[in-house]
Amino acid sequence: GNSVTQMEGPVTLSEEAFLTINCTYTATGYPSLFWYVQYPGEGLQLLLKATKADDKGSNKGFEATYRKETTSFHLEKGSVQVSDSAVYFCALRSIQGAQKLVFGQGTRLTINP
């Protein structure tokens, strides 16, 4: 079945550091890929998405590129801020069958000033 694997957390960085959170997936066909963010005490917010190979999703300085050859969708940001502290979830949605989202386990990110 479909699955998503994220890098183990927690991740702690200093402000203005470069961020990478790795995400790889297993799926049949060509799923859509998403990054959601969950700030403390809040629900899930869509951060960015990509629907086909080589697409780059971007939002709020974050970027991720859909890499079919490596089945990856790594999240990157060039200079993180304290306000980026949150839990980040990588997810996929198959274009066939049920339209459910399959999530990775989440990566907790803490940015220190």
Add this chain to the structure above:
Amino acid sequence: DSGVTQTPKHLITATGQRVTLRCSPRSGDLSVYWYQQSLDQGLQFLIQYYNGEERAKGNILERFSAQQFPDLHSELNLSSLELGDSALYFCASSVGGSGGPTQETQYFGPGTRLLVL
């Protein structure tokens, strides 16, 4: 604000009890999805409704049931509650729900935090 509303925000109850969680989708969205977020299982899909009809089922226990009403709001009913049912329950909505090239985005509500004592 995603436009998806969920009530109540918090719920504390005892084992063996029954609770109902409510979700109102974004205006114009026909699909509603329910997800459970727990420490041991992570985020898991429970069930999807599209325009009043059940569309897909995930890891939903037989003690749990859901429905979507004509006004498109949805309710998730949890019965014979156990300690392990304590979790954050999210509702999400999307415009459609049949997939295809449009690849609709699911927008999540703030969740209902259930604590079973």
